[in-house]
Amino acid sequence: MGPRNIRSDSEHQTPFGRSFTSSSPIAASAIARDLASYSEDDQSPRDGASPSSTAYPVGSYISNARSLAGSYRRPSNFTSISHATIIPWTGEQQTLSKSEHQQMIEEERHLLSDNHVIPPEHAHGKPHGLQHKVSGLLSAAIGQGSSSRRPSRSQRSRSRPRELDGASENTALLRETMDSGESGSEMGSEEIDRKWDEAVAAGRIQTTWQREAKVIGKYSLPLMVTFLLQYSLTVASIFTIGHLGKEELGAVSLASMTVTITGNAVYSGLATSLDTLCSQAYGSGKRKLVGLQMLRMVYFLWIITIPIMVLWYFSEHILAKIVPETEVAKMAGLYLKVALLGTPGFACFESGKRYLQAQGVFSASLYVLIVCAPLNAFLNWFFVWKLQWGFIGAPIAVVITETLLPICLFIYVYFFVGSECWCGSSRRAFQNWGPMIRLALPGLIMVEAECLAFEILTLASSYLGTSELAAQSILATISSITWQIPFPLSIAGSTRVANLIGATLVDAAKTSAKVSFCGAVIVGLFNMVLLSTLRSYIPRLFSSDPEVVDIVAQVLPLCAAFQLFDALAANCNGILRGLGRQEVGGYVQLFLYYVIAMPLSMGTTFALGWGVMGLWTGVALALGLVSLIEGIFISRADWNRSVQEALFELHDFCVRGIEGVRIHVV
Template identity: 60%
Template sequence: MPTRPRPINAAPTPNALSGLSRSLSRSWAAAPIVQESLERDLEDSEAHWSDELDSDEEDTFQTPVAASAPAANHDFSLAASHRRSSFGGPGNRAAIGPNLQYNLDARDRIPREERQRILEEERSLLRDNALIPPKHPRIDEEGRRKSSFGKTMSRFASREDGGANGEQNEVTPLLGDPTLPYGGQDDPSTIKQKWEEAVKDGKIQTTWRREAKVLSAYSLPLMATFLLQYSLTVASIFTVGHIGTPELGAVSLASMTANITGYAVYQGLATSLDTLCAQAYGSGRKKLVGLQMQRMIYFLWAITIPIAVIWFFAEDILMVIVPEPAVAELAGRYLRIVIAGAPGYAAFEAGKRFTQAQGLFSASLYVLLFCAPFNAFLNWFFVWHLKMGYTGAPIAVAITDNLLPLGLWLYVRFFSKKGMSCWNGFTKQALKNWGPMIKLAVPGVIMVEAEVLAFEILTFASSYFGVEVLAAQSVLATLTGITFMIPFPLSIAASTRVANLIGATLADAAKLTTKVAFVGACIIGMFNGTMLWALRNQIPRLFTNDEEVISLVSEILPLCAAFQLFDALAALCNGTLRGLGRQHFGGYVQLFCYYVIAMPISMGTAFGLGWELWGLWTGVAIALGLVALIEFIYLGRTDWETSVRDARERNDNEG
């Protein structure tokens, strides 16, 4: 069954993470581990490559800084609050893994593309608040500016001449040429000065329109990426579902088993690269980024050996758990075949972190734009055209899993200007110094497994009600997984935006962003709910021809439609908590609601009261409502200025 991605304490981290909880900082202690790893790698690497930054590296960062020298600190700039995004996409069969917290030290420097984005954002906010002239000024016949910058442009014209007495004032040197875009005040040094002065004076405000535009720009590409990657599994569900009901239930059971025992393990372990690769890149040691990726690939391939053993004997294991022998046999066959794709999937998970650490967030999207349609074609080609039936679906999956890392390598090698600068070829160093990587990876895999297991228990439970109920559960899980891919990217966008604004000490702007995102989540939730309810009789026919399964899905879809609003709001609240650096609270709430509330209610109503599939989904619906309610109340009572003070303290410490 395709996994229902449920980030516990944050799947994609925001670009700027401020005020991270002290408790998590002490418990994970990511930075010392990473520092230890980097120091070992640097010692070992002296005989292999020079640690001096080449000309390309110097151009990538703000200012080359010696390893022991503190970086310049901008107390109130968006750049000062910057933390590089590092997140794992949902994976075609694995839950979105939590992102380990990492604190980049004073040597953290920002990639050129991200630095330019931050400059443009600060300049845009200064312009909107009439603190610099607009980009395209209108000039009247006397050469005076006609725009909304200031209330009377003649006043600025007189200032440019030094005023009536020809005296210079505090703004005269920054006014520039009124005929130029932004009055000629768009150079980085001027923007920096004006930004810091405006933030200190409380002059930076934002608008609903601006925040809606920013959130849309952030979330829409992510929606495309997540939907494409999720479609890799959906293609098999669509294709196999029309063969027969046992086949639909079997592919659901096989995918679920692959999630718990394999793909979620890869996702969780690979989260350590969110820390290691980003730290290496931020410190200017670009070649170490490729070393960390190479080391992770070898590690994941080693883990593949026990995973492959489990998958090979999965039929015997499932026979003990699942009461339907035919379903267990088909699921076991599926898993034996997809063993061939496991190494490729593992390499892709590591490769995604390699590109994301460099700011190449579009790499995965471009690869999926090719692989997702090709995967759908392969499913049709093997299952129906070559008449291979059920066996054709896992073959298509295995081929696609191996194409993913190949496509990523082709993008980095031929279409990226800087990707290969982080690759130094294969080296024996990748076989050493695994300790820090494993220490960071274990918490990640535990959290991912806990989240995956909570939702996949429903599939195990549904198998005890018959093949038809298991097949219906597969369809329902797939549909709710698809709908979740729409509000979840919005939560990532909100997390990123809130963290950036909090890091820049703009608490009021961060609150406004949250309000805009809240409205967006409500719209998305109501849209998803309306679509599921209105098309409850048509959607199931896309997955199967079995009338009993269609009837079961149609019966439960109104319940799924009812909790779509809660689903979207819970996702949005989780994103806001991540932006505020309080994701630990969201983690506790979700663990409590899923395991203490949802599972007992689901099992009690399904088996005790005989509600079967209705009962299984009732517990989930109640848990989602509680998550949204508790986190919403918590956010309403949160002192946002505390996060701002934490951001200032962090900036001071790093300065």
């Protein structure tokens, strides 16, 4: 899609119906229409006008094409759903907040210091405080979702400047005589920017394996915590119900599959449009447009919730015609009838995450999950076992948790940060929906396409019997838990590669990619050894049924074997996102999942009679091929092409930012 220029005001006076057929660039035209209808009373302080504003002026960080601030893009708040690694397209570079800009300047300062371009910060005895070393470590954490036109660009997370304390003798490949009269910490941002530009142009910015391992490790740790906490919302019910019986375990697995395909994936996919709309609104200088975009999405998702609720309410009859086990279908339908009460809250939470993300606030989701995830586990145990409510207790716990998620997020916004973009109730929230929906549909299709491939396995296992369905539920849960480690690692690698590519540091980006690859190998081998060693013990954590435990123990070695491929596939997708070649991973994965994996799994399961083992055979082969094909592509890719594309997009963003300022002045 070409450059998005804001068009004249006469073109913005478009009624609701015409918004679906507007030929202007989708997001830009939507923001322009909102700006045209904005009144003076709606205005919030401009970026430089208020000391309390969180935004940073556009022109302040795009003057240097090689700067980390200029190449910066935020990580998207995508949700960890199944093994979905294709992050939907949103296509916009975001405006930095003041704190993000400062972090980028500090990152440049440390890179210059490490390469001996400027004196180290401790040159004059200035200590490194612990607060600086850990500052913002948790703020990189996210929850679900999705990213930019080249999703790699949206996954460029804020670098952690104080993670790179102290220069090592090994980090400097070239040295110069430094002015000892001024330490690096005393230099202003303009001086840092000038020296950075000179150093990059001279090829003096280098990195090492040790340095990149430290950065990627600290990037990924908070992400791992976030993903594990978010996935625990689903796992808690399976853990709790599994010991009631294999029918109950099969039912909760079937219900969870339905929730993922028809509920969570729908909300997560549609909400990806806010990654573009809220970010552009924030960059326009009209902060309350961010809240307006979020409010539109909330109302839209609530409308979508109506057919979802109807589907879940009558799901017992639908599932009874799909799966052969009537009792399992009945219990799954009961679960869904209760769980539908939590869908409005989950829809609000998905929208609220992206509302805060557009403002550069990433820690909110983690803090909310730190509160709600343990509470969800406790409520599952309390209702199912303590109060003896049995099966029905699990969905009740889920409903309470999903209702609390947006409430906790609202409390965070009200008392801490993010309220400056709230617009309040407005009739405009029911107007100009066309661009939002047009941006949302591609994200929905991509997320659904990936999750459906893995959820089909659960549905197929129901035709093997109740024990097999329960065993498949446990195996899928175990594989998803182990996947929560390499996937955040791939996000960290993608973030680092993308930032370095944007700063035109190709060699440093390649070094970072190699470190990320080695990290994926280590994580994959760790998961492999763990599952192989504990294959007789892990199944008992989920079920007390001997037959189910035996089936899981037999298939776990195969699941353990492809853990290495799983980690490498996630890593390769991360590097592709960092290079801006996300579409390659999308084509490869969708082809291998649907053309290779699914037919092979069905053939070995039913035609050859391999049972549950056959279901995972196709998956194992597909993951191996994904890692092989994408690895070969990455090794032969033109990394300089990614640099040129990054510079082009930065120039395009600069032009649109200046044009936006002109509109504000008019």
